Amino acid sequence: MAKITYKHPGGTVTVVDLDAPNTVMRGAKLNNIDGIEAQCGGSAQCGTCHVFIDQDNTLPLPEMDSVEDDVLYGTAVPRCDTSRLSCQLPVTDALDGLVVHLPEAQS
Amino acid sequence: MTSPRVVVVGAGQGGLETAAALRGRGFSGRITLVGDECVLPYQRPPLSKGFLTGATGATDPADLELRPASFFATQGIDLVPGDRAERIDRECRVLHLESGAALPYDHLVLATGARPRPLPVPGAGLSGVLALRGLRDAHTLRRELSGPARHLVVVGAGFIGLELAATARTLGHEVTVVEAQSRALARALTPEMSAWLTDEHRRQGVRLLLSREVAALHGDPSGQVEIMELDGGERIPAELVVVGIGVLPHTELAAEADLVVGDGIVVDERLRTSDPAIHAVGDCARFPRPGARGHTRIESVQNASDQARCVAADICGEGAPYTAVPWFWSEQYAVRLQIAGLTAGHDEVVLAGDPGEARFSVFCFQAGRLVGVESVNRPADHGIARRLLAGGTDLSPEEVGAPGFDLKQYQRAPAPAPAPAPVTAPRERPVHVAHA
Numbered sequence A: 001m002a003k004i005t006y007k008h009p010g011g012t013v014t015v016v017d018l019d020a021p022n023t024v025m026r027g028a029k030l031n032n033i034d035g036i037e038a039q040c041g042g043s044a045q046c047g048t049c050h051v052f053i054d055q056d057n058t059l060p061l062p063e064m065d066s067v068e069d070d071v072l073y074g075t076a077v078p079r080c081d082t083s084r085l086s087c088q089l090p091v092t093d094a095l096d097g098l099v100v101h102l103p104e105a106q107s
Numbered sequence B: 001m002t003s004p005r006v007v008v009v010g011a012g013q014g015g016l017e018t019a020a021a022l023r024g025r026g027f028s029g030r031i032t033l034v035g036d037e038c039v040l041p042y043q044r045p046p047l048s049k050g051f052l053t054g055a056t057g058a059t060d061p062a063d064l065e066l067r068p069a070s071f072f073a074t075q076g077i078d079l080v081p082g083d084r085a086e087r088i089d090r091e092c093r094v095l096h097l098e099s100g101a102a103l104p105y106d107h108l109v110l111a112t113g114a115r116p117r118p119l120p121v122p123g124a125g126l127s128g129v130l131a132l133r134g135l136r137d138a139h140t141l142r143r144e145l146s147g148p149a150r151h152l153v154v155v156g157a158g159f160i161g162l163e164l165a166a167t168a169r170t171l172g173h174e175v176t177v178v179e180a181q182s183r184a185l186a187r188a189l190t191p192e193m194s195a196w197l198t199d200e201h202r203r204q205g206v207r208l209l210l211s212r213e214v215a216a217l218h219g220d221p222s223g224q225v226e227i228m229e230l231d232g233g234e235r236i237p238a239e240l241v242v243v244g245i246g247v248l249p250h251t252e253l254a255a256e257a258d259l260v261v262g263d264g265i266v267v268d269e270r271l272r273t274s275d276p277a278i279h280a281v282g283d284c285a286r287f288p289r290p291g292a293r294g295h296t297r298i299e300s301v302q303n304a305s306d307q308a309r310c311v312a313a314d315i316c317g318e319g320a321p322y323t324a325v326p327w328f329w330s331e332q333y334a335v336r337l338q339i340a341g342l343t344a345g346h347d348e349v350v351l352a353g354d355p356g357e358a359r360f361s362v363f364c365f366q367a368g369r370l371v372g373v374e375s376v377n378r379p380a381d382h383g384i385a386r387r388l389l390a391g392g393t394d395l396s397p398e399e400v401g402a403p404g405f406d407l408k409q410y411q412r413a414p415a416p417a418p419a420p421a422p423v424t425a426p427r428e429r430p431v432h433v434a435h436a
Ligand SMILES: Cc1cc2nc3c(=O)[nH]c(=O)nc-3n(C[C@H](O)[C@H](O)[C@H](O)COP(=O)(O)OP(=O)(O)OC[C@H]3O[C@@H](n4cnc5c(N)ncnc54)[C@H](O)[C@@H]3O)c2cc1C
Pocket: B009, B010, B011, B012, B013, B014, B015, B034, B035, B036, B037, B043, B044, B045, B046, B047, B048, B083, B084, B085, B086, B111, B112, B113, B114, B132, B133, B134, B160, B250, B253, B281, B282, B283, B284, B298, B299, B300, B301, B302, B304, B327, B328, B329, B330, B331
């Protein structure tokens, strides 16, 4: 199990416990957390599940593949160094304590 | 004053998103979501792809659900599954359901989707002749495709037909696709992309027959389909037939209430029907093309979702014309095909990338202005194109065609307001190939 924290641009913070198999995107959906659209349902097509990983993160994240990297060029809020697609972040015990920031807009 | 009451008909992509977007905007009135399917609202795209191979939702149905069951309770959305809307009483503003329930509304949203167009030939009612729209169809198809290799014939080289062909090939079946038009996806894709995709299917071992029509289907004595007869009399083995020749929008409810319908429920730029208390969204809605002439109907997740948001805003008194840039995706084999914008009406295309490597984009221009981009395995082109099309862009065919062009490096030009496409006389359609 992993505790994942979602921080909204307005300051609201939601913390949820997630089990594998799940993704950070699906965790938001399952817990009715606004701010992640995932229009394509998690197939890395649409770029509407964009999150920013917390600056101070030290947890080992899965490496970004070239598809995810490419999709991030089309996000509504421009990407930065900490950008990820939350559908490409599988929840594992190693991600316990992960903090992600939600962008102002997804589409 | 009591708070307004919204009733949404159709608990699919568009209906669910309408309800969700209303709450997202702080709408505090009552929301009822009526759907004739008996399950929680779900995603359809995996039904022709990962669901059939077992990759998505086959073991855990929750993978397909658009929202968990708890969503409806926490958001205060009354979900009425397994009931059909039968009649709209516009004068009294009441929706009558099959169960006998009568739901008063201040705003009614029609998100009724579409059904597969039936194949108009003798034998179409034989068993083993299927269509694919809903979860129930997908379960049947999954069962049929999970056994030993069979002869599958897909009628129609549209998105659903070709995705099914790809999935069935991947599962080891013999696949024939019969298409009446002279090329695959003639309405949706440029000739360049259509030709490339046709070649890809043939490389994968699909027998793709173009400009051919089905004359009849013949079955064995038990009524199971066995043979497909084509125009000209050719008979091909067909142990399983899937019909994918387009859809018919569900307009009956609207038509019987004397709303204007054509190929779809006709709406204005705010997606209101001819009765301003009634909106329509998604596959069933025929809406004015933003920045262009005429009306269109689009079948895509993006269209249903964005239209749902537009309607929610209008109901909350914060409406604006619907102008979202359309986009679409399809997955076939290892091909990630994405479309941004509306390519219909283009008069010039420029290819960037390498079709031989299955990584390229077709940039479509109309009178020198970018109107759409089709991409194969180039998701950055797709994503950036969506942004450029939304903001307005002066990207020219010459720039795209220049050696070394890369959209990732292209600076977002100061955005001019998107102007309506000028109406020009048809001219030759030059095709340029950019250097990869
Ligand atoms: C197999 C398949 C694959 C697809 N793949 C893709 C893809 O890869 N990418 C993409 O962008 N799009 C894809 N689409 C298209 C996309 O799923 C649709 O455009 C989208 O679902 C449209 O949403 P909608 O709300 O308009 O209609 P629907 O999702 O069809 O929902 C309409 C609902 O209304 C119900 N209904 C109808 N009449 C009544 C009534 N009188 N009373 C109560 N309920 C009623 C229907 O039963 C249905 O549940 C695919 C579609 C299918 C079928």
